Amino acid sequence: MTRPPARPRPELLRELLLALLPLLATVTLLALATQPAYDALLHRGKGLKPYAYQGLVQDLLLYRADLLDPRLTPEQRAASYDRALSSAINREQYAFLDRIEASDDFRLLNVRRGLEQRTPEGLQRAVQEAIGLNNLVRDYSAAQSAAYEQAFTEMRGALIGSAVFSGLLSLVLILRSLLLWRAEQRRAQQREDRQREALNLASHEMRRPLQSLLLAADALRASPDEALRQRLLAQIEDSAAQLASRADLTRLNDLYLDVTLRVQPTDLTALVRRFSSSRIHVTAPAQLLWSVDANRVRQMLENLVENAVKYTQGAVELTLDAVEGAPRVQVRDHGPGMSDELRGRVFLPYERGPQSLTPGSGLGLPLVRRYARAHGGDVMLTHAPGGGLLITLTFGQAETHVRPLTPQGRLTPG
Template sequence: MSPTQQALQPTEGRKARQDPAKQLTRTVRGREVILAALPALLTVLLLTLVTRPAYTKLLENDKGWSPYAYQGLVQEVLAYQLARLNPAQSAADLPEIRDQARSSAQNPGQFTALGKVESYGDARLATVNRLLQEDTPESVAAAGAEAILLNSQANNFGQETGGEYFKAFSVMRRALIATAIITGLLSMLLTVRALWLWRTERERRSLREARQREALNLASHELRRPLQSLMLASDLLRHAETPEQRQHLLTLIEDSATQLASRADLTRLNDLYLDVTLKVMRTDLRPLVRRAAETGGRVSAAVPDAPLIWPVDVNRIRQVIENLVENALKYTDGRVELTLSEQGGQPELAVRDFGPGIAPELREQVFLAYERGPRGLTEGHGLGLSLVRRYARAHGGDVTLHTPEDGTGTLVRVRFGTPLLAEQRV
């Protein structure tokens, strides 16, 4: 494989990993666009549905009902009948009046919904036309009566059609109100959803920032001790007189630098301090306990004669011991005793001080971040015990506070179990 191909492989891998994220972003964006347009689309759909009955009714009635042609027919036929009966009427004018009446009767296209009107009774426009064609006094009188009946049928049809129009428009009115309510509620729900998403995102961002601050605070808390050891060993190295002293101080410096690297990996702050992920290996716990008492002073350690091997994250257990010892030294100017033993087939670490002790009602409170027990000899930040419990539980155990049998000071017990989130190392 050529160097160019090797260089391209990671890039292609990154693109492959990014594509699902981009696809998800496009999907989310498309979904939000559809939801934003939903009220408008729903409004158009509902308005189309609710106006269709009234529109259909208008189409069924030739775009609107009109009774004027029927009324005009009655007037023209009756006018011709009266003209025939009027002695004073000029005979020369009768044909014009007759032709006007016949013209109306012979033009069915001007009569709106003629078929439906004729279905409301026995009167027919064709009958009026036929009677006018006969042109006798009796036929003209019968044509007038037939035209009146046809107009009456038209009035009945008009009243029923008007009722249907009123009903259709009443339904449309109610549907428009319902549409306004539905789209208004939908818009309100979408607005509430947008506000909820905004608030959720803000809370998520605040939580993420709070977790980042907590991780940084814990990292700062845990970096302080190796930094102090590093500075002290560096200062003592300047005044070392023998090769043995220099070698011992160099070992301390190397160990402090290793602890700094272990506790300050910015790419793993969450794994180190929040969602604790352990790097486990089977380890004899005795040297870790002895180390706390190597500097002499007020700390003493008691460990079994035989190795006590258990799967642990060495660096995290060292932090547990350092925090417990440091916490014990804060609350007493007397001695601090460390005891490593095996209880029920599992290791247990006990740390005892001879200070004022902690009231039973405060024992759970001191495990909360930024909570401290009684005022000690030195100030602290209240992070040590919370981190100890987090590491103990990550190892499948727990940490508890007790009052010693003689009633003096505080006894801390750390039990070890099977590590939970662990990366196995040989």
């Protein structure tokens, strides 16, 4: 089965037409510029030659002179008359005669009639008519020359103008190409920056389950207790699932940039109680169900708890409750707190608190805000009563573009 030929993309056709635009514009302008001169040559001839009119006047004057010359024979005078009459009869030799006669009252026919009278008065009228026609031809020739000169002057200006216009148009198209190239470079840089950001966030989020997996594997080697070994194996399995959830290279954009959630009804109490330890005091209701992406919520809680532990050596309080029917998580530490100016910047990537007890990249809180807003909520930092920092995470209805997931009994990758 043969594949149908690919159709050219509209963008390619547009660029081809734009590339041809200077050529089309130049041809059009040149055609318009040369049209007046072409019309002048077409309708006014290739130049008026008034020699026939001058010859008519000379034949008439010569005939008059022959009539007064007593040395000429009658045959010579008759030959001179025939020559003058032949010039007056032959209209085809006079260029633009109809136009010349239409411009005034002088007529070649009057020259003929005057000659045919064969009287001094008739000859005088014939000479006056011929001279008048000759003067009209001279004026018409001067006007025609001026029209030619003007037409070619205009053509010269139009040619220069068309060249300037084509040059400017080419310059504009070159500048447009440069701007398009720069825009494509910026888009490529933005894509590269987004990819780098996604990889940095993935690396940041993989660190915790990887550390947990390594610690559990190390403890498993030295554990003689079967029950402890089973718990460690479950922890390893959970850490491996989290690594798979956070390191899916085919979904980095959905996971970290344009967040796409996989929502299912989840018991938030079970998620929160996973963080209970000697330093982390958890307070939560018996059960609190809400439609969330469980893996993303777990990442938010890990980042908030880790952030609180970094900035204090004392206890951290983790509280889950419901406000107006919507879940709320609060994490409080008893550390030095944070200035108002810094609290306004910590949600920017790579911004960190001033007194971190352990190194960090400053990517955790920006990711928490991104996930929280995808869940229809937000995260806020405030001063805790009595000192320290209070982080409040709220939930709402998840965004409409989220991808539903069939409810299951445990956390799954992705």
